[in-house]
Amino acid sequence: MPVYSYRVVKEDGSRGEHFEVEHSMSEPTLEEHPITGEPIVKIMQPPNLGVKHTVGSIEKKLDNKNVEKAGFTKYEKDKLTGNYFKSAGTNKALPETLNTGAIRSHVG
Secondary structure, eight states: OOEEEEEEEOTTSOEEEEEEEEOOTTSOOOOBOTTTOOBEEEEOOOOOOGGGGOHHHHHHHTSHHHHHHTTOOEEEEOTTTOOEEEEEOOOTTSOSEEOGGGOOOOOO
């Protein structure tokens, strides 16, 4: 059953208590607080559609085969050396290894 958010409307028009109620979609929208009887308004919220961007779906999209199929090159960092090794991609013009030890930033 869906959970709906409501807010109490005070006499001066300011916002009151915020609360949630679980009820069927076929039930009418509440017009008063179920306990205190105060007037309330329903708060419209975006639907929770988290299934599209789950950790698993992101990992699947970034899988080496999918990256290569899309025409990209992927490098992964070796934690011991700090260098990056090509893990996906067929572009022969790109190096197999990127030596990050040679990259230095200078200030001033």
